[in-house]
Amino acid sequence: MTAQPQEKLVISGLHAAVEGQEILKGVDLEIGRGEIHALMGPNGSGKSTLGYCIMGHPSYEVTAGSIELVEADGTRHDLLAMEPDQRARAGVFLAFQRPMSIPGVRLADFLRHAVTNVRNPDRKEGQELMPMRDFRSELKAKMADLSIDTEFARRYVNDGFSGGEMKRAEILQLAMLRPKFAILDETDSGLDADAVRLASQSIARIGGAEMGILIITHHEQLLEHNIPLRTHVMLGGRIVESGGPELAAELHKRGYERIRAAYPEAAAAERSMQDALGSETAQPVTA
Amino acid sequence: MATGFNQSAIDSSTIAIGTGDAIGEINKYDFRTDSPAVFKARRGIDADIVSQISEMKREPAWMRDFRLKSLEIFNSKPMPHWGGDIGVDFQDIFYYLKPAEQQGKTWEEVPDAIKKTFDRLGIPEAERKFLSGVKAQFESEVVYGSLQEDLSKQGVIFTDTDTAVREHPDLLREYFGRIIPPTDNKFAALNSAVWSGGSFIYVPKGVKIEFPLQAYFRINAESMGQFERTLIIVDEGAQVHYVEGCTAPMYSTESLHSAVVEIVVKKHGRCRYTTIQNWANNIYNLVTKRAMAYEGAMMEWIDGNLGSHLTMKYPAVYMMEPGARGEILSIAFASAGQHQDAGAKLVHAAPNTSGRIVSKSISKNGGRASYRGLVRVEPGARKSRSSVVCDALILDDKSRSDTYPYIEIEEQDVSIGHEASVSKIGEEQLFYLTSRGLTEAEASTMIVGGFIEPLVKELPMEYAVEMNRLIELQMEGSVG
Numbered sequence: 001m002t003a004q005p006q007e008k009l010v011i012s013g014l015h016a017a018v019e020g021q022e023i024l025k026g027v028d029l030e031i032g033r034g035e036i037h038a039l040m041g042p043n044g045s046g047k048s049t050l051g052y053c054i055m056g057h058p059s060y061e062v063t064a065g066s067i068e069l070v071e072a073d074g075t076r077h078d079l080l081a082m083e084p085d086q087r088a089r090a091g092v093f094l095a096f097q098r099p100m101s102i103p104g105v106r107l108a109d110f111l112r113h114a115v116t117n118v119r120n121p122d123r124k125e126g127q128e129l130m131p132m133r134d135f136r137s138e139l140k141a142k143m144a145d146l147s148i149d150t151e152f153a154r155r156y157v158n159d160g161f162s163g164g165e166m167k168r169a170e171i172l173q174l175a176m177l178r179p180k181f182a183i184l185d186e187t188d189s190g191l192d193a194d195a196v197r198l199a200s201q202s203i204a205r206i207g208g209a210e211m212g213i214l215i216i217t218h219h220e221q222l223l224e225h226n227i228p229l230r231t232h233v234m235l236g237g238r239i240v241e242s243g244g245p246e247l248a249a250e251l252h253k254r255g256y257e258r259i260r261a262a263y264p265e266a267a268a269a270e271r272s273m274q275d276a277l278g279s280e281t282a283q284p285v286t287a
Numbered sequence: 288m289a290t291g292f293n294q295s296a297i298d299s300s301t302i303a304i305g306t307g308d309a310i311g312e313i314n315k316y317d318f319r320t321d322s323p324a325v326f327k328a329r330r331g332i333d334a335d336i337v338s339q340i341s342e343m344k345r346e347p348a349w350m351r352d353f354r355l356k357s358l359e360i361f362n363s364k365p366m367p368h369w370g371g372d373i374g375v376d377f378q379d380i381f382y383y384l385k386p387a388e389q390q391g392k393t394w395e396e397v398p399d400a401i402k403k404t405f406d407r408l409g410i411p412e413a414e415r416k417f418l419s420g421v422k423a424q425f426e427s428e429v430v431y432g433s434l435q436e437d438l439s440k441q442g443v444i445f446t447d448t449d450t451a452v453r454e455h456p457d458l459l460r461e462y463f464g465r466i467i468p469p470t471d472n473k474f475a476a477l478n479s480a481v482w483s484g485g486s487f488i489y490v491p492k493g494v495k496i497e498f499p500l501q502a503y504f505r506i507n508a509e510s511m512g513q514f515e516r517t518l519i520i521v522d523e524g525a526q527v528h529y530v531e532g533c534t535a536p537m538y539s540t541e542s543l544h545s546a547v548v549e550i551v552v553k554k555h556g557r558c559r560y561t562t563i564q565n566w567a568n569n570i571y572n573l574v575t576k577r578a579m580a581y582e583g584a585m586m587e588w589i590d591g592n593l594g595s596h597l598t599m600k601y602p603a604v605y606m607m608e609p610g611a612r613g614e615i616l617s618i619a620f621a622s623a624g625q626h627q628d629a630g631a632k633l634v635h636a637a638p639n640t641s642g643r644i645v646s647k648s649i650s651k652n653g654g655r656a657s658y659r660g661l662v663r664v665e666p667g668a669r670k671s672r673s674s675v676v677c678d679a680l681i682l683d684d685k686s687r688s689d690t691y692p693y694i695e696i697e698e699q700d701v702s703i704g705h706e707a708s709v710s711k712i713g714e715e716q717l718f719y720l721t722s723r724g725l726t727e728a729e730a731s732t733m734i735v736g737g738f739i740e741p742l743v744k745e746l747p748m749e750y751a752v753e754m755n756r757l758i759e760l761q762m763e764g765s766v767g
Contacts, residue, residue: 055718057718058714058718083721084718084721085730088721088723088724094722100715100716100718102720102733102734102737103740104736104739104740105736105737109733110733113725113729115724118723173723
């Protein structure tokens, strides 16, 4: 961690529910710009929920706690008071585990609009978009850098994309939007080993001193090129343990039995949440 | 004339486009100086009015008789009992106004909402006044003149239907009212009795017109009227793309618009007819459109309907001989106080004919969009194929979408497919787009734009651009 004061994403005592069912039961997490954090945990522990809450998914109700952007000089911005688009303009990004398809809308057109808004937070609806020429050349460069075929930009957003293509489209959006803080929700899921390696390398190229990244993953491969400053383990809606990169390796090899044994209260919460939801995961019911 | 949507339709290197103060040159281009000035406009419809219209236009006896007979048919037919609720008082309408009277309105009388939309669409002042019926667009007649010269060298006739009645009586008598007879429906009968304006196009054998012909270039105040009558004849092996209407809102003080469009596409000919209409909210838009396609011929209707109080419009293709093809693409957008009852009709009357209908409708703010379509296969139309796809997008809980597909098949050896879908803009789609910095309104607009994209990409480019802008305008304030 740098000694210099830096801009931070600060989550404190966060409780959140979906359809009346509490999923997050007091999450505390601080991520500084330039830092990489890994978030691991069994299915249904609340990892994706945390990502949705940070981005402002309307199905998730924050019942207690706060999510704030804290500038280097201490100025605080309450993310919970913002709509999702305002959060994006404030510099927050969520790479979706299951991105939505938007038929008929070309990836390039969507991205041009998104980039324009995010880079000009005060832009009013209907005002000019980023000049096409500038946008195209930047997009082309980014796609070349990430080894993505330029034809990709002409396709409809996630429409008929393979799992791997969707994830690459998410990484491309990350590269173009250059957020201050990015949450990558299982960007490795559904990818083969080579694709995970490519994703890992791509994320490493995009990140850097200006970007704080929270990588939600079950596996350590995605972390190969993105060594986390801290690894956090979520269980039953709370972060129960934090450690260095060795923790990720341990969880990947040995699973969560040690964690469940060490934190019986969280393990009990995990069981009751799964019973209440009647499923393995805590995906949004509206999906 | 720096209007966005009509320039690329013509070869600007060969056609001089008039600029500057065209008003001073009215007389130079006014070819209607022969109009007698004795017609007294009054409301209502009867044989007297119909005769006067015919007399005003100095029509031959056959046309006057056709009108009077049509009036009888109109009077004898009941209102359609399906579709929308047609609240029109036929005796409270002006059926014919001289161009001068239509132009007599002042810009000040045009409602603010319409002016505002013109502003948003960036339509130049002269064109706005024309579109709102304040005065004719004389500049367009300059363009029209040059276009005429080019086309007439190839034997193409492109004129208004009134002129065609006088100058091309043989063609008119052969085809006028033959594809859509006055007996077809009450509104076709009404149009047949009181029609005025509209386009007449004849494309001779083997002539392929490479650029779209646009009504805009020949339009005058008269043809902006409520009862246009269009007739297009595409001779063997010939080809034409006709574009009608414009995307700017059409404002009229009268509430009834009832056009008839008849098209004949002969052996191996091709015709594409594109319409984008955006009516003011008080309009009843009841239109009959039908094409007959002969051996190996191709007919395509592209039909976009926005605005109006009620639109009932079902472009039809009758495939009369083997190998004929028909395609109908339609987009309807219904907002508050609007009912779009739109659809399509395919009739397979010969073997090996193929048809396709793609319909997309959007309803919001309590609007209602209905798809009403017919696919009919006549006995003997073996190996005919038709597919129908209709997709509806509903933007909120107040709005409504219905589908009325009719399929009549009297032949075994055919392939007919029908798919329908109704969807709402998903919360997850909105969240995905807003999480990338789009406002909810921008996200909705983008989703709607994507929904109609498969049809918009079939439009001439300048129309596609306008269509997207129109959708953006329609979407404003739709997210609350």
